[in-house]
Each structure stands twice: as structure tokens, then as C-alpha cells.
Amino acid sequence: MADSMYAVRKLRPAPGLEYAQTEVPKPGDGEILIKAKACSMCGTDIHIYNWDPPWSQGRFIPPKTLGHEVNGEVIEIGKEVQGFAVGDSISAESHIPDWTCSLCKQGSMHICEQLKFFSIDTNGFFAPYAVLPASNAWKNPRNMKPEIATLKESMGNSVYTVGEGKVAGKNVAILGLGPTGLFAVGIAKVLGAAKVICVGGTETHRAIAKQMGADVIVNRHEEDAAKRVLEETDGKGPDTVLEMSGAVAAIQQSVDIVRPTGIVCVLGLPTQPVTLDIAKKIVLKDVTFRGIYGRKMWDTWKVTSGLLDNGKLDITPIITHRLKLSEFEQGIAAMQADQCGKVVMFPDEY
Amino acid sequence: MADSMYAVRKLRPAPGLEYAQTEVPKPGDGEILIKAKACSMCGTDIHIYNWDPPWSQGRFIPPKTLGHEVNGEVIEIGKEVQGFAVGDSISAESHIPDWTCSLCKQGSMHICEQLKFFSIDTNGFFAPYAVLPASNAWKNPRNMKPEIATLKESMGNSVYTVGEGKVAGKNVAILGLGPTGLFAVGIAKVLGAAKVICVGGTETHRAIAKQMGADVIVNRHEEDAAKRVLEETDGKGPDTVLEMSGAVAAIQQSVDIVRPTGIVCVLGLPTQPVTLDIAKKIVLKDVTFRGIYGRKMWDTWKVTSGLLDNGKLDITPIITHRLKLSEFEQGIAAMQADQCGKVVMFPDEY
Amino acid sequence: MADSMYAVRKLRPAPGLEYAQTEVPKPGDGEILIKAKACSMCGTDIHIYNWDPPWSQGRFIPPKTLGHEVNGEVIEIGKEVQGFAVGDSISAESHIPDWTCSLCKQGSMHICEQLKFFSIDTNGFFAPYAVLPASNAWKNPRNMKPEIATLKESMGNSVYTVGEGKVAGKNVAILGLGPTGLFAVGIAKVLGAAKVICVGGTETHRAIAKQMGADVIVNRHEEDAAKRVLEETDGKGPDTVLEMSGAVAAIQQSVDIVRPTGIVCVLGLPTQPVTLDIAKKIVLKDVTFRGIYGRKMWDTWKVTSGLLDNGKLDITPIITHRLKLSEFEQGIAAMQADQCGKVVMFPDEY
């Protein structure tokens, strides 16, 4: 193993990323070193690429390797590590908890008071080698396809969202068909939703939703989405609405259409405050409006793995781009154009 | 038993109510006739008294007897009625479901698609005698005090709210100390809340909250309520916030102060749309924001009765007015002045 | 419509049933008259056919029409009935609650203290026409296939069982492949079980389990079922065990194999007491052992319909016999031989 490697890094506080040389890290106490097999892009990476104020500029301190979704093979194990062996296939939980704050001590490590993130508080995973705390690693079957295993983190958000929506035997509307919405389509179907009605704006996204098994796909540019969802649910409204877009109008629509006693789960992040008719749409309808953050450690990972490890749910249609790390700019461009599912990258060579 | 009686009725589509003569009703098939022992006032009654547009004017058709909270003794039983006997003490669920719509058929009778209400769709209970469907009657211990038994319906809203707040061992903030907030204080305490911090604006209300066992009582006119709640919870925020006021500012505050992964239950009805920073205050905090309507039939009644029937929870401090039916104007005035807990009325004579 | 019809009836307190003439019933208050489209056999019918002591001989009083699973079209509606129209397709909940006892008043109508059953406390459904209380009828899509709609009641037991087993993303073992076990296989698969391992003794049953999507099918006559289930779950044991056989040995096995913190749901009815190592197998494993009775009214029906109404789950493979009512003896024989899935019967002619 060489001492240095090429990784996708942000070197300066300015837009852009570089495929640059850096050191191969060594595992410290409690850490493992992995040889990356695949990594994948998330919207957060785009914000950092773009150097968007205020969050990216305020939070990210260059130079650092980007990326927080990864699959790799364990090749070296630090001291004090239990439960992992060289050769294990692992995926990474991107949230690094302190395990001691009051939220961790109630079992909510995913929203720890002192949360750190890979690629923001540490170097990330768009690299051939990476280290991570063993306490953030999830073991996969050794023969799992890397392009699937790297997506467990990202799909986990949707698994948590669909799970809180209690979809078994219910009618479900999914608003927004970016990657989290597309995962949600497939997850809702395999968790027993009676009817999955999804609403998207992009042809690419709608085509993937169809492959993922959506029962009804609404093009919000061509028809009144709320009206259509009501028609598809005998005028009653869906039992569950999963809001995956972050659009203010979609959040408002979610409480309009949900049936009384229904559940609205919101994973999308609106960039502005949202005005809601709380009396009529939430209180008088006895509705649960649930914000969703991250993934439960490790309940969500267990369910995610239950769906993926034996091939029960095929998420391959959501992977629209397979690139070498050195081709990362193609992935950034596809995501900026909102014309993709997930972008998976593979190390060029070791 | 006479053929006629005096009841508190609205005879004309205009402000006010009258203590007027009307017929003693007869129980139809599936109905029971009760001799009222006590009845109680709710905010809805005040809206109808005031003849507030648009709801009261649009929904209420005079002439009708007002009131939907009652305790009485069964004195006559219609055909097809099972499970009730003359002499039973009953309280009434005010929501009359059709038992056949899709919401009823999922066990959500309390929010039936064709919901009817006593005093709006039928004659109400501010009268010495009343009929109701046996399917809306809840049986009490025969020796239960009427002034307590009439409050089961009203307290039930708060029992449902506190129950959804999962307060056992948790820190709880209660915003608003009208009757539903005051009930919530007592209920949260007996259901094991670690610390109950309540916020009110009226001296009368705060004094009752103290009697109901509140650990901390904040006068929102004198101090920054949000700041104080945070101080009282080591800067973490309460695990559960119960929003009982309906004030827009309080609803906004509820999501400000609740700790990550916490629960906000909203029973208060804001009269205007509410603008919330959903991304920061709900999604990124993994918060559940739960609208509450009515009471579950009959889960909520079972818990309410579990707390009241054997005197485990004493709600007497919340009863600030005991009046004869003919003195109803005193109760209306007290409620309009927002200077009371619950107003209970007793029939003058039979 | 004629005044009389031929139905499958028990006329005398002795083994056997007869295809005998009887009156076409009239709907009373609160009742509906249906023209049966299909009905189906249950193990209870066999006990009554066989005239098994003590239950059948003690509980059944001839003469009565047998059968409690049915689908029919509403052709006449009694007084006081809301929510149903002539032409509706309905299935029947076989448990007739009194709606007023303390169990009904906590929402557990399915286990009412005064429970009555079709075909035992009333005439049943193995007939061209039948009456039932509207409050026991569930409305289906009008075009639903009768042979599927009649199975909602029976499948409901399994939906309730699987639902309590919380199978999403989990490994599930199903012990016993009679009709309830076969339904459970299909339900567990569509509700997201990661791996469904089922154990059966009959070739017919195992073949159907395969069609229903079981991942692993164990022939308990040929291999050590407990050992195999452990192997199929990496030696950990399944997260959930569904005991559908009622065999004493299978119940003991269920707590042997379930993993710590797992759930065992028992729908099977053992005919003798069962000895369990409660300390080691339940307490020290933090295990939930859940008896299941009937179906929730109406939560279970909603989920069942969510899975069947739009064809999400195909239960056709479970129907092994399609007979005319007059051919009922063939169905009895198949069930006595334990060589069938569900036996569906159709009226000969009207």
C-alpha cells in the first residue's frame, strides 16, 4: 500500500473540488482502515462544491476530502476495536455521535448534541482509502455489491421516513422524486403499501419511479397533483404522505391531502419558513406531522439491510451514474442539473 | 315526570341564550333518557352564545337546547338498547359517529366523516332531561359525584393529548392554562411526568395550576416563557410540549423549545395560519408535531375513568363555578372574561 | 326471490351435515340481506361436522345453517341501517360484539365479553341468501372476485398475527402451513420480511408456500426444523416466529429458536397445556410471547383490504377447492385429510 493517494478534495474556500494527492490515513485507537470499493454523492456534497453560503462557508474548513457515503473492505484494524475483521465489507454511518450526551443516553445517537460528520469534521470517503471509528461501521455480507452497499446510508433516511409512516396496507403519497423519494417508492412498496402515488417534476425521476414500482406517477407540471392524489384515494386522501421535496408548496399540500388521523413525514428541507393552516389541516384532522432526521442507530440500518442484503428490494434503477473518482465532475454536473438518481463512484486504481 | 321542562336554549339566530320551556324528550330506538345531575360549559357554547361568524352562524340552526357535557341517571331505555339499566350513571361522548364510514371502520369513530354533535345537530344537555344514543353513553360508578362525571368528556381531550405526549419520566411544558391546560397539568403529573412546567397569563389559572401540582408556573406577562422553560430543563428543552392555548406565538414557541426527538401535541386551535421554521425546528430536530382532535372512543374514556373513578386524580380545583341552570348567564360571563376554570351547572329542580 | 332455498345445515345433534331446504331470511332492524356469491370453510366447521366433544356438542344447538366466511351482494336493507346500498359487495366479520361491554368500550370488539358467532348463535352463510347486522359487514370494491372477498375474514387472523410480529426488514419463521400459515407466508412477504422460513409437514402445503413466496421451506419430517431455522438465520434465530400449527412441540420450538428481544405470535391452538422453560426462553431472552385472537375491528380489515383490493397480494394459490354448495362433502373430506388450502363454495343457483 502506497503512502499517498488521489482523492476528491476541497483545497480552498471557494467553489469547486479537485482530484488531488493526499496521504493514505492510518487507523487510530478504535478506528478501522478501509479500502474503498464504492462511494456515492449526496446533495450536501453539491452545497460544498458550490460553496453555498451560509452553511457550507460557515461549517466547512478546507482542505478536506469530501464524501460521506461509502462501502469498503476492512484492511487494517486499530487498537481497542472489537467485532471487525480484515476482509469485512462495511458501510459507514455518516453521523459521528459522542455516545455520552443526553440525546445519546436516550438512544438517539443519530441526533447527538455534539454530532460530527464525515467530510466536514474529518476527511471523507471520496478516496481509495479511508479511516473511520469502528463504532460508525456497519458490517455487510462479504459478497455484497459495492454500488449497493454504499447506498445504505442514503437509503436509510428513506427507510426511517417510510417506517414512521406505517405504510402496511395503506395508501401512500410521495411528494418529490429525488433520490430520497425514489428510495421511498421502492421501500413503501416492499413494506406493504396498498397504493403508492408519487408526484415528481422531472422525466428522469418519473421513469425511475416507475421501475421502482410506483402505482401512480403524477407529473406536477401537467396536472393538479393534489386533485389527482385525492381521486386516486376515492376522495379520502392518502393515509400517509411522505414529503421528500422540501418545496414549501409541497409541504402545504401534504397537510391538505392527508386524510384525517393520517401521518405526514417530512424529510425534505424547505429553505424558507412555511405557513400552514394548523387548525384545519392538522389539529381538526388529528394528524401527525413528523420531521425526520438521519437514520436511527441502528434500528434503521437493520431494516435497510433486511431489505437489501438478500436482494428483496432492488435499488439498481436509482443508480443513474457510475463513474471513476477522477470523473467526479460529471456527477456534480448531473446533480446540479437535477437529472439523476444516485451517482456512484469507484476508485480508479489502488 | 312532567311533559315540559326549562332548559338553556338558543331560540333565534342572534347573540344570547334563554332559559326557556321545552318538551321533555322521549327515547327512540337505541336511545336512553337521562335525568341530568350536572352539566358543564365549553368554549363552543360561548361561540354559539356570542353568535360568532362564521362557524356558529353557519352551523347552528335554532331553536335548540345547548350543551354537550353532561352526567345523568338513566331513567328510561329505548328499544334495541343493550348494556344499560335504569339507575346507571352515565357521561356522554359528544361526538356522534355514523359507525359505518371509512374512518369509523378503522376505529377512528371520534373523527367520523359524518360526525354529528350534541347541541348542534340535536338538542343538547343544558336541561333537566335529555336523550342520547346508548352508543354514545359511558357508564360510571353509580356513586360518582355528578360534577366530576360531567367533566369526563372535557377532560378526555386533555387525556388524549397528554397520552400522545408520552410523558412518563419526562420533562413536560404546558402552554396555556385554560381548562384543557389545567386538566393537562394534573394528568401529566399523575401519569409520571418528571417535571411539569406550565405557562399561563391569568392569575386565576396559575393559582389552579399550582393546586393541580405544577412544578413550575410561569407568568408569560412577567418573564420570557421560552427562556424560563429552557432554564428549567438544563438548557435542553422539554421532552414534550403540550400546546393548549391556540395562540400563534405559543405554537411557534412550542417547536422552538422542544428538545430534539421531542413531541409537540397541539390541542389549541389557532384562528390564523401559523408560520413555522419547519426545517430547523421540526425536520432537523426529528420532532413529532401532533394535532389532537376529540377523544378516542373508547380508549381515552377508559384511561380518564381509570384516573377519576377511584379518586386518583382530583380535578375539583378546576371547577370554579357551580351554578343552577337558571343562573347560566353568570357562567357565560366568567368564561367570556377568561377568569375561570370549568363552569358546572345543576338542574334547578325537576 | 323464492321463499325457500337449499343450504348446508346441521339438523340433528350428531355427526354430519345436510344440504337441506330452509327459509330465505328477512333482514330485521339494523340488518342487511345478501345474495351470497361465495363462502368458505374453516376448521370450526369441521369440528361441528364431526360433532366433536366438548366444544361442538356443548355450544352448537341444531338446526342451523353452517358457515361464517362469506362474500355477497346486498339485496335488501333493514331499517336503521346507514352506509350500505343495494349492490354493495360485502364480507362478514364473524364475531358479533354487543358493542357495550367493557372490552368493546376499550375498542376490543373482536373479543367482546358477550361475543356471538355466525353459524353458532345464528344461522350461517353456507346458503344462497343470508342476513347479518350491518355493523358486521365490510364493504369491498364492487368488482372484487367473490372467491377472494370471502377469504378476508379468514386471512384477517393471519394479518393480525403478522402485524403484531412487526416483520418489516426482519427474518421470520412460520411454523405450520395450514391455511392461516399459508396466508401468513404471503402477508409476511408483502409486509417486507427480509426472509421467510416456513416449516410444514404436508407436500400440498409446502407447494403452496412456495407459490406464496416463502424463501425457505422446511419439511419437518425430513430434517430438524429448529436446527435449519437457526442455520438460515446465521445461528441467531429469527426476529419473529409465527406459530400457526397449534402443535405443542412447535410452541416449544418457537421460544427455543426466537432470537433475544424477538417476538413469538401464537395463533395456533394447542389442545393440551404446554410446558415451557420460561426463565431461559422468555424472561432471560427479553421475548414477547403474544396470543392472537380473531381480527381487530376494523384495523385488521383495513390492512387486509389494502393488500387484497388492488391485487397487491395474490392469495389464489391458497384456494385448492372450488365447489358448489351441494358438493360440500368433498370439501369436508379434503379438510379432514389435511390435504388442502382453503375450500371455497359457490351457490348452485338462485
Add this chain to the structure above:
Amino acid sequence: MADSMYAVRKLRPAPGLEYAQTEVPKPGDGEILIKAKACSMCGTDIHIYNWDPPWSQGRFIPPKTLGHEVNGEVIEIGKEVQGFAVGDSISAESHIPDWTCSLCKQGSMHICEQLKFFSIDTNGFFAPYAVLPASNAWKNPRNMKPEIATLKESMGNSVYTVGEGKVAGKNVAILGLGPTGLFAVGIAKVLGAAKVICVGGTETHRAIAKQMGADVIVNRHEEDAAKRVLEETDGKGPDTVLEMSGAVAAIQQSVDIVRPTGIVCVLGLPTQPVTLDIAKKIVLKDVTFRGIYGRKMWDTWKVTSGLLDNGKLDITPIITHRLKLSEFEQGIAAMQADQCGKVVMFPDEY
């Protein structure tokens, strides 16, 4: 701080314990050193004292300091420890998980596949000084009374048991009034149980149960406990039964008396297999029979602390013995005689 100290230790594989000299331990990486303020005895300690086969003789390897319930003040902090400071008051979770097995990775650390215990796999806490992994420490308010803080671990078992029994507003029977039963009485009361009926055999225990707020206390030597529990619940049976005795007869009784749809939580450990009429008492009653092991990390601790930290629940009556460490034989004798609540010990001097 001296290098050596006196502790209650088992030095040889034989009955008995000794107050013997041993080294003061040093905190390793990830560990903290505490100065003990109080520790408490558990039934496990008695099994080890007695040198009971097979468990004690098979599992315990002398020499080792006994004890797994403790409160102490942090006086030294090892490397890699976050979230603790010198001067903190801590209680210890006695189960040491590996944090990496499949049960830990589903959030069930309390029943880790590689579970270790203080005093069995390590030195225990009947000593003036002790070390423990920071990941097993729970922080208390600094002014908390040591005799209360040491009981959090032990009381946690009962908090978990009562919590799973969902007692709010329900009738609860508690079978067995050893320390776990006595804690359960107090917990059930403060979590809103309508009526707590408890059954015990020892005068000392019944007297404490009364102080803890039991509504009904049955002496099982003097009356038919099952009959009495039914009478006290209007012949319906309790909604929840908490089995805290481990007696075979009590476990059988628990499913006899629980009402249909009720919950039986079993914390008691029977020493022999138990024969149950599973068909009639569990399946046909739709009953949940729940084994309880340990305490959830850390949900249970949060609730326990919510009840104790601010004095909401006073468990002082359960402490029947306060001894110096050197007087430990008195505590052993009291527990062997089954004539005590909890035995708390304090270091003699430092």
C-alpha cells in the same frame, strides 16, 4: 489516595465472602475511577455468597470483589473518555455490552450477545474505589443522595417491567413483593395506574408495599389471591399483571387473572419449567406475555432518573438496611431470610 483498600470479596470457590484487602484500581483507556458513596445488594450476590450450583460455581471465578450496584463520585478519568468530569455523581449499568454484536447493533445493548457483568467478569463495587467503562456510567445530579442513586440499576428492572405493562389509567396486579415488586408498586402508582393490587407473603414486604402506595395488599397465605384480585377488578381481571416472584404458581396465576387483551410482564425467574394452558389463557384471550430482562440502555435510565432525580417517587421505604461495608454479613443474612427490602452499604472510611 492509598494503594490498597478493604473490599467485600470472594477469595475461594466455596460459600462465604470476606472483607479483605485488595489494590485500589487504576482507570484504563475509556474508564473512570470512582470513589464509592454507596452500593447495594442484589439476589445475584446471595447466589454467589451461597456458592449455588450450577450458575455461581460455573460462572464465577475467584478471587473477585463482589457487587454491581453502586453510586460514586468520579475522581479520575482515563484516556479517550468524553462527557465526564471529576466530581460527577454516577451510577453504573451492570451489563457491559460489546457495542458491536448484532443485538447491540439493533439498539439492544442490554442483552448483548457477549454480555459481561461487573463482579463476575470484572471486579465489582462492594469497595471504596472502583473502575468502570465510561460507556457504562450514568450521570446523576451532583447532590443526589447516594443511597438512592445506587438503586437506579435495580429499580431500572422494575421501571422497564412497569413501562412494558402500559399501566396509565389501568388496573394492575403485582405478584411478589421482593425489592423488584416493591419498586414496581411505587412506579405503577406514579405512572398513573388506576388501582394497584399487590400480592405478597411476608409481613415486612406488605408493610413496605403499603408505604409505597399500594391500593390493595393481599396476603397470599391468608386468602385466595386470584379470587381477591378478580373481586377487586369487578370480576374482569386486571389489565396488567406484573409477575415479580418467579414462583411457578404465580406465573400460572398471572395468565388466569389477566383480562382478555391484557398484558403479563414477567421479571421473576422460575427455577423450573412452567406448564400453561396456552390456548385458553393466552391465545383465546389475545394476551401479551412479555419476558423482561435487564434495563434498556438508556431509555429505562432516563425514565428512572425522571422519577428519582427530583424526588417525584420516594423509594426510601424500600431501604430496610443501611450498613457499613464491613457489616456485609448482616445484609446477607437479612436477604437469606427474605425479610428485607434493599440492603445499602457505605464504605467504612477511605
